[in-house]
Amino acid sequence: MTATVTPSSGHQAGAVEKTDNGGARGRRFLPRIPDRIRQGGLPYLLLLPAVVLELLIHIIPMVIGIWVSFRQLTQFFIRNWGNSPSAGFDNYKVAIDFDAPIGQALLHSFLVTCAFTVLSVGLSWLLGVSAAIMLQENFRGRSVLRTIFLVPYALPVYAAVITWAFMFQHDNGVINHVLHDQLGLTDKPSFWLIGNNSFIALVIVSLWKSWPFAFLMLMAALQNIPRDLYEAASIDGAGIWQQIRKITLPSLRPVNQVLVLVLFLWTFNDFNTPYVLFGKSAPEAADLISIHIYQSSFVTWNFGSGSAMSVLLLLFLLLVTAVYLFITSRGRKGSDV
Amino acid sequence: MRKARAAAAVTIVSALAAAVTGCGGGSSEGGSNESPKTLTYWASNQGPSIEADKKILTPELAKFEKQTGIKVKLEVVPWSDLLNRILAATSSGKGPDVLNIGNTWSASLQATGALLPWDTKNFDAIGGRDRFVDSAVASAGAEGKDPSAVPLYSLAYALYYNKAMFKDAGITKPPATWDELVADGKKISKDGKWGLATEGGNLSNNIHQVFVLGKQHGADFFDKDGKPTFTSDGAVAAVKQYVDFMAKDKIIAPGNAEYAQNQSLQDFSKGKTAMVLWQAAASTFASQGMKPEDWGVAPVPVPSGVPGTGAQTNSMVAGINIAVFNNTKNIDGAKKFVKFMTSDAEQTLLNKTYGSVPPVKAAQSDPAFNASDVKVLKDTLATSAAPLPQVANESQFETTVGTAVKGLWADAAAGKPVTTESVKAALTKAQQQMTP
Secondary structure (H helix, E strand, O other): OHHHOOOOOOOOHHHHHHHHOOOOHHHHHOOOOOHHHHHHOHHHHHHHHHHHHHHHHHHHHHHHHHHHOOEOOEOOOHHHHHHOOEOOOHHHHHHHOOOOHHHHHHHHHHHHHHHHHHHHHHHHHHHHHHHHHHOOOOOOOHHHHHHHHHHHHHOOHHHHHHHHHHHOOOOOOHHHHHHHHHOOOOOOOOOOOOOOHHHHHHHHHHHHHHHHHHHHHHHHHHHOOOHHHHHHHHHOOOOHHHHHHHHHHHHHHHHHHHHHHHHHHHHHOOOHHHHHHHOOOOOHHHOOHHHHHHHHHHHOOEHHHHHHHHHHHHHHHHHHHHHHHHHHHHHHHHHHO | OOHHHHHHHHHHHHHHHHHHHOOOOOOOOOOOOOOOOEEEEEEEOOOOOHHHHHHHHHHHHHHHHHHHOOEEEEEEEOHHHHHHHHHHHHHHOOOOOEEEEEHHHHHHHHHHOOEOOOOHHHHHHOOOHHHEOHHHHHOOOOOOOOOOOEEEEEEOEEEEEEHHHHHHOOOOOOOOOHHHHHHHHHHHOOOOOEEEEOOOOOHHHHHHHHHHHHHHOOOOOEOOOOOEOOOOHHHHHHHHHHHHHHHOOOOEOHHHHHOOOOHHHHHHHOOOEEEEEEEOOHHHHHHOOOOHHHEEEEOOOOOOOOOOOHHHOOEEOEEEEEEEEOOOOOHHHHHHHHHHHOOHHHHHHHHHHHOOEOOEHHHHHOHHHHOHHHHHHHHHHHHOEEOOOOOOOHHHHHHHHHHHHHHHHHHHHOOOOOOHHHHHHHHHHHHHOOOO
């Protein structure tokens, strides 16, 4: 490191002199970087930490995860996992053998997750876009409402979901208290955390958690639509619905494309909500795939099979994302013309 | 996408640490003596809080340091984290020197090879195997193998009942058979009050209860080769009998089906439920405002009315064991520490504090363990408790069968019929999900 302090002969002498004359004092402690690299390589050098971290945090674990999916890694080998016996494609075969119980259960949880995701993302978007449009007009209390709408997004997930779990309780929960005791809508108090209703509970909590994000994104996007478009439209006699259909929605399109994709990926892989609501073992109606894989890996200690399931899930999500991006980018080109 | 990889990636994060440090695996003989002056100890959360545990254990560790010059670094780990922490430590080889484990995990952890086996030589170093109650040692590893841990605090199930509620219903003594329990329960279950409580959403609790009922029906859930036999007639009858307390006998409140956080103990303390099957509940009742004279303790009912072995088993052997991590750098110190923790004096003191029963015979003579509630637990442990199946995939058993029972509770709570067929179907599915 101190090499730079000793003035060296040769073509870099000028640079040393310059540092010694001291615009930037500290610079002489840095290793000398040839101009060629400084100009061409600097961007790469600056990227290096990110690349290293990306490797350490994402790529390497992923590669090991894929490797594990081909191993027979159970409690018998966990201590010396590097030497676990090879399983070939067995883990994958078990996972996609839909006639056998393990494959069947995986397929079931996959379908539950698909239904859950479509409902939760669809409703989040609908709620988000409605709220964003409603709050475009300036009225008293608008900023208060905006703040309130964003509260779920700001709360720590664990605290929020556990509060929901309390509210959904059969005997003491406020939801049954309102639906049954106060409004008399049900014959007897319902179960929300076990049985088939658990799916509804899951969608409600997920919706509550993710719609503010849609609202926030769409509200920002709405700010960018020039007001005169609406003025011109209303002079031409367009009603509110026509304005929304012809101006608002098309202008929101690029934001919507990203928003829906992000919400889809987050919701599909949501682990916190079902885990906090239901614990290690979710009711069958709400057995989301993230929990299902967690159970295979960490509760029943079959890491090979759990990894195979997550690799399959990853492939599915990559496929969906690719198809989605392909369709939406084609649509965009079409509309631009 | 980030989380898509979660399951695969998280598995690996711990594994990665191992790869980076070049560890993973070692000799089966146990650790070395590289750092003889220090030990790390992971204690499980026993008392009302982690802070309370620290307060209880710290003076004892100081005593140990004074005796041996070995400093013990204590970490109290909550139950919910303990198993995953042990798993991560196992895969990385970087664990504590000494740790507590739940005794039902013994065989599973034994299979990993991460824990020091307690052969005759190691047992002799702590005073010999004979010092311990047999059933407690039997719950410390698979049959025919050296135990993977040493019993530390022992527990058993008992029937806790509310004296005032019994008196109001005209019941003079606690039930000794299940028929009596159902009859008593029916007398009590009206006007918002219920006879019995359960924790339907708690998988482990489900397992503990159906295991004991299974014993009473002559079923073991595993055969001699360790293969699951969840669908045997006895197992089906046991599960059905248990869920029928709600479905057919209607002595358990439907709301219990979703309990998993000890809500049944709150109901008991509030006088909503008259009976609960639990291990050492005294301190919880006290913390919820019940006076010791408000409740009574009796052995868990058995078909004949007199607890014993075989079909008269009335509890699983519950408890906490202390184990030594194979990778320890202070093997001698670790054994000394186990010896200290299982010494007569420490056993008396710690078990008294935690309301558990000492698995060390000599410590059991202290009068504290002859008070009514602990005496019931002690006698149960000595005469009529059996360890859960000591098989390597015990944790799979807890998940699959525990979940099946949880689903049946949900059916019962929703008023759906629970039949021999539906119980058998649920158990068949559980058995099919067991991977070899």
